[in-house]
Amino acid sequence: MEVLKSKVSKVKKKIIGIIGGGQLGQMMAISAQYMGHKVITLDPNPTCSASKVSDEMIVADYDNVESLLKLAYACDIVTYEFENVNAAALHEIEGCVVIPQGIRLLEITQNRKFEKAFLTDEAKVQVAPWKLITSADDLPERVIKKQVLKTTTGGYDGHGQVVLKSDEDLPAARELAGMAECVLEDFVAFEREISVIISGNGEQFVAFPLAENDHRENILHQTIAPARVGDEIAEKAQKMAFDIAHELHLSGTLCVEMFLTADGEIFVNELAPRPHNSGHYTIESCDFSQFDLHIKGVLGEKLPKPQLLKSAVMLNILGQHVDSVEKLLDTHPDWHQHDYGKPDAKHNRKMGHLTILTDNFEQTLTEIKETGIWSSER
Numbered sequence: 001m002e003v004l005k006s007k008v009s010k011v012k013k014k015i016i017g018i019i020g021g022g023q024l025g026q027m028m029a030i031s032a033q034y035m036g037h038k039v040i041t042l043d044p045n046p047t048c049s050a051s052k053v054s055d056e057m058i059v060a061d062y063d064n065v066e067s068l069l070k071l072a073y074a075c076d077i078v079t080y081e082f083e084n085v086n087a088a089a090l091h092e093i094e095g096c097v098v099i100p101q102g103i104r105l106l107e108i109t110q111n112r113k114f115e116k117a118f119l120t121d122e123a124k125v126q127v128a129p130w131k132l133i134t135s136a137d138d139l140p141e142r143v144i145k146k147q148v149l150k151t152t153t154g155g156y157d158g159h160g161q162v163v164l165k166s167d168e169d170l171p172a173a174r175e176l177a178g179m180a181e182c183v184l185e186d187f188v189a190f191e192r193e194i195s196v197i198i199s200g201n202g203e204q205f206v207a208f209p210l211a212e213n214d215h216r217e218n219i220l221h222q223t224i225a226p227a228r229v230g231d232e233i234a235e236k237a238q239k240m241a242f243d244i245a246h247e248l249h250l251s252g253t254l255c256v257e258m259f260l261t262a263d264g265e266i267f268v269n270e271l272a273p274r275p276h277n278s279g280h281y282t283i284e285s286c287d288f289s290q291f292d293l294h295i296k297g298v299l300g301e302k303l304p305k306p307q308l309l310k311s312a313v314m315l316n317i318l319g320q321h322v323d324s325v326e327k328l329l330d331t332h333p334d335w336h337q338h339d340y341g342k343p344d345a346k347h348n349r350k351m352g353h354l355t356i357l358t359d360n361f362e363q364t365l366t367e368i369k370e371t372g373i374w375s376s377e378r
Contacts, residue, residue: 017071020081021048023340029053031291049340063089072097083109100251100298109273123244133182136174146187151180190259196241197279199293200250210234223278223314253294285312310357317352319345324373
């Protein structure tokens with residue numbers, strides 16, 4: 001097969017390589033299969049979520065260059081489902097296959113220092129005040145305001161961070177700063193966490209409705225879409241996402257996570273360079289899902305502007321929720337269940353999600369609360 005085309009040709013049926021076989025890779029693959037494409041997934045776990053919906057699996061670590069080259073030569077394009085893919089290894093294969101999302105996007109989002117510099121200097125959007133911490137000596141001697149210390153690389157779902165609320169938190173912060181380069185961010189007193197899912201084909205960009213998110217123990221618990229904010233706030237947030245997408249020449253789907261303050265200020269918190277947990281509601285509630293537009297985008301196809309068909313609440317199903325949710329579905333047959341096919345239901349492990357289409361958020365949120373399944377985690 002031909003290698004390295006500047007643009008993916010317009011022949012409809014493609015072989016798409018997906019690096020990463022978790023639930024995001026699984027849902028990418030499903031969208032690709034529905035469009036008639038073939039999927040080869042590379043993941044170290046032979047029974048990963050995406051293995052069930054892939055035409056072929058390459059079982060290998062994400063930094064295994066030999067296996068990545070095998071994937072590259074077998075596919076028309078390669079995409080990635082999460083940001084912990086080895087960027088240096090991708091540089092080894094970029095001469096052999098088109099990687100529409102780009103390696104630069106991966107490098108930016110893998111390192112909070114690079115990400116914040118990109119957001120402020122290039123995209124020109126607002127982020128919380130921050131400083132680089134290269135050693136424990138860079139930390140303040142006393143805590144005079146609430147701040148969050150985060151490792152520049154490797155952190156997710158609350159791992160690799162310390163919240164500084166008082167001097168008692170400094171020993172843990174110094175320990176973290178002694179192990180890794182960090183950023184120290186001022187804490188944003190936000191009223192809501194919001195996110196914009198945006199998709200592009202390199203030249204054209206379209207956004208999904210603004211979503212409102214609730215995290216518990218630093219793991220996304222619930223998404224409400226559209227967010228319960230005014231039109232002015234929604235337009236302001238989407239404009240910031242479009243500014244970021246234009247600067248990146250975005251191909252595929254990107255999530256822009258933000259904080260909204262009581263006085264209407266919006267701070268970009270971080271970027272996710274692929275479909276995102278807070279966009280799962282789009283599968284049922286929109287005419288095209290975030291995964292559909294990711295596939296169309298990385299293939300360079302013209303993108304439709306996604307339409308919200310019905311408002312929705314999305315709930316994560318973690319390991320501790322699985323048994324209760326299974327029983328609950330008998331009495332709520334209209335709730336959409338997604339099971340990621342993971343064998344071990346571990347505490348706080350994402351096992352699936354529910355999407356509830358609704359005409360009345362308050363009524364639906366009350367019904368969720370009355371189940372008691374998620375109440376103890378407040």
